[in-house]
Amino acid sequence: MRQPSIDLGGASNPAFSLKPCLEKWLPDMLILRMTFPVQFVSASVLTCRHRFCKACLKDSWETQGSGDSHYCLLCWCRSSMDQIVVSSALEKTCESFKVDRSKNDPEACEEHGEKFTLFCLEDLEPICGLCGKGAAHTGHRLYPIGEGAHDCKEELKSALLPLKEKLQVYKKAKTACEDMAEHIKSQAEHTETQIKDEFEALHIFLKEQEAARLSALKAEKELKNLEVNHRFEDMNHEIASLSNTIRLVEKEMNSKDVLFLKNYKETIRRTWQTPLEPQNVPGALIDVAKHLGSLKFRVWEKMKNIVKYNPVILDPNTAASCFILSEDLTVVQNSTQIFKLPDNLERFDINMDRGKVTFYDPRERAPLYTFTGIISPRAFPYFCSACKEHPLKILPTRILLSMD
Ligand SMILES: [Zn+2]
Ligand SMILES: [Zn+2]
Ligand SMILES: [Zn+2]
Ligand SMILES: [Zn+2]
Known part of the structure; x- marks a missing residue:
């Protein structure tokens, strides 16, 4: 066969x-x-x-x-x-x-070899006609495969909606993140320049202080040298005068008696001119103590003139996009321009400190207004200026250096 x-x-x-x-x-x-x-x-x-x-x-x-x-x-x-x-x-x-x-x-039932024609709603799987008649699916809701696929697709469509929305949210957040990275870069560059400028000012100040002190030392050295040289001259003069007198008197003493005695009156008169003792003037030396004493402290004290202390610093990370801040972060002005800034959390965060915040008139120190009942753990004052011509300024406080 x-x-x-x-x-x-x-x-x-x-x-x-x-x-x-x-x-x-x-x-x-x-x-x-x-x-x-x-x-x-x-x-x-x-x-x-x-x-x-x-x-x-x-x-x-x-x-x-x-x-x-x-x-x-x-x-x-x-x-x-x-x-x-x-x-x-x-x-x-x-x-x-x-x-x-x-x-x-893949479209056939492994057990029966028949094409899947039904969809079981309880088991959420396609089954063949013979499966549908079997005990495993008794009482289950069975739909024709096309209808089942349609319903399942509808179900997935609505299940995808929140995912798609979340995807958009993430895409938007990613763009914001990229902007933030750019902002961080420019912040770092700008801040680096500012730090260098601030230190350059300190370097210039210190160099000037050093130069002033060195030149004061040099001037004193020249003055003291001049005084010493004057005294040299005076002394040389006295030495010459005394030597001359001694020489003349001794010469007279070696003369013949008659001649010696004839000149004696004048000779003895020469010895009467007794010069003063060599003078030891005060302040002849360089005043090292004046130049070196508490040098760093005195420089630091002088630094008060170029250093400002502001009790309140405006944080640029919290500034609204319409504000321009000064480089030293003490002046804020409302601008006609709107700046592109990242939506960082701090920009919208206002916290408080000890349950109350008081505002004072800076000249009279008279309290203007006190906010109480603030329960947040930290406090940051919030400033706003609507005037585009006059900036809001934080005035520096007076710096006092005190010693124990
Ligand atoms: Zn036959
Ligand atoms: Zn089957
Ligand atoms: Zn079933
Ligand atoms: Zn104004």
């Missing part, structure tokens, strides 16, 4: 069409019911050894008449239903084909 052909490539195999197999049967070949998808109900062999799909054969015989005896569709030998032998080899081949087919077909 030749093996039945089971190479059922569907429409690609010219021997089989998608129509029921009986309309296109071929001699000596397995006649199969070829609806799409392929369905094997059962394979059977007639007494004449011709092989047919049992379901197709039954259909055909029903159209032949209602009697018990029927004829083989190929050789017209007499045969009947009870004579049909089910070919177990063929059956197995068909079974394994069904299994293979369903494994390769």
Whole structure:
């Protein structure tokens, strides 16, 4: 017996069409019911050894008449239903084909090999018609696959809505984040420049202080040198004068007696001119203590003139987008321009400190208004200016240096 052909490539195999197999049967070949998808109900062999799909054969015989005896569709030998032998080899081949087919077909039931045609609402999965009749889905709501897919898509559409909204929110937040990164970059650059400028001012101040002190030292050194040189001159003069007197007197003393005595009156008068003791003037030395004493402190004290202390600093991270702040963060002015600023949290955060905040008139120190009942842990005063011509200024306080 030749093996039945089971190479059922569907429409690609010219021997089989998608129509029921009986309309296109071929001699000596397995006649199969070829609806799409392929369905094997059962394979059977007639007494004449011709092989047919049992379901197709039954259909055909029903159209032949209602009697018990029927004829083989190929050789017209007499045969009947009870004579049909089910070919177990063929059956197995068909079974394994069904299994293979369903494994390769994601749209077919693995258990029954049939196409999924229903959707079970309880199990939320597609099932085949045979599954639908099985005990596993008893009492379950089953819908045709198309209807199920439509409803599920509708359900997913509404489930996607909040996700899509969240996606938009995240995209927006990401853009804000990119802006923030740009802002951070420019903040860092600007702040770096400011720090360098501030230190440059301090460096210049210190260099000037150093130069002033060095030049004061130099001036004192020159003055003291001048005084010393004057004294040198005076002393040289005295030394010369005394030496001269001594020399003259001694010379007279070596003269002959008569001559010596003749000049004696004048000689003795010379010795009467007693010069003063060499003078030791005060303050002859350089006043090192004056130059070095508490040098750093005195420089620091002088620094008061270039240092400002502002008890309140305006935080640019909290400024509204219409404000311009001064470089030292003490002056705020309302601008006609609107600046692009990141929506950082601090810009909208107002906190309070000890339960109350009081505002004073700065000149009289008279309280203007006190806010009480503030329960937030930290307090930051909030300033606002609507005037575009006159800025709001935070005045520096007086700096006092005190020592114990
Ligand atoms: Zn036959
Ligand atoms: Zn099934
Ligand atoms: Zn079910
Ligand atoms: Zn004004």
